[in-house]
Amino acid sequence: MRLSTGVEWALHCCVSLCQSSEPVPAQRLAELHQTPPSYLAKQLQALSRAGIVQSTLGQVGGYSLMRPPQSISVLEIVRAIDGQGPMFRCSEIRQRGPLAVDPECCSSRCAVARLMDAAEEAWAGVLATTTVDDLAGRIDEDGEGAMGEVARWLSRNP
């Protein structure tokens, strides 16, 4: 059970994007984070499909946040990259084998699945209550104005 590498990149990209009012090309984001440009593009496309970032075509196009960073939760980004499905998928073992339970008795989920769901909900809760803006603030505190540098670097022409 490992999170995709792209999740980390996507999070950093969103944090970086909220420092720029103008669209930033994927190429430039890849340069900033020193990641494979083509692969990062894939992640950004996923964010675009999820309605988190907006893509602009053309010569001065690129990606920009679709909504204010206070209204974008970390969970949204993780789900967009990693997929919507639950981490635990019950295969209904109880309905198989010599002691198979009658299917019509299985209206409620298996106890194992219920526990796993509860755990995942706790996990998701932490991520849902943190926004991109929160994250940017924390990174800025850690790095003593690191976000300002990012903003300057993004606005600077290559």
Place this chain on the structure above:
Amino acid sequence: MRLSTGVEWALHCCVSLCQSSEPVPAQRLAELHQTPPSYLAKQLQALSRAGIVQSTLGQVGGYSLMRPPQSISVLEIVRAIDGQGPMFRCSEIRQRGPLAVDPECCSSRCAVARLMDAAEEAWAGVLATTTVDDLAGRIDEDGEGAMGEVARWLSRNP
């Protein structure tokens, strides 16, 4: 970020095992849950390495719980099958690229990693506070004495 299929099987196996005082062969557990015997054996071996179950060799050998089911947490089992590593692995993006932060300023973890760690801790907390015994109890409630049937089936000779 998907949990291994083996996690589900391992959990059900542990629940079943606490219904039998005598060792149960992997073959028989596979029959009970209708799973690939060889693959299930792999999971049981992992549980054995983790010190959760005890393996007994010989003609009437098999697997049995090494400790009372009240002292085995679900988290232990999940970790044994799925691996100990954290689900989020920080690649220290902040130390790369044109705005690389000085490595000696990175004594504390990245803000993104801290958040992910917190989320995982919340997840693990739920699983750590639930034991195999709890799980068996819940399954028994759901299935109206399902555990008793399992105990009877396991003690019955094939």
Place this chain on the structure above:
DNA sequence: GGGGCGCTACTCGGATACTGTATGTCCGAGTCGCAGCGG
């Protein structure tokens, strides 16, 4: 000089290879129980 048009350069987007992990399978090493034999 102003407006329209075409070109170019740049962007994203999806279709396409490759790699690593999860899944699934197999056969060998080891051990216990039982039967047979001897005392």
Place this chain on the structure above:
DNA sequence: CCGCTGCGACTCGGACATACAGTATCCGAGTAGCGCCCC
């Protein structure tokens, strides 16, 4: 009748294939800006 010994069958354990998802890459479709030409 009791104890020892050998055999056999059953067990686990790790080494070996396969399938799928994550990783990485590329090229085509589309658009906006800019320069040029015409009026």
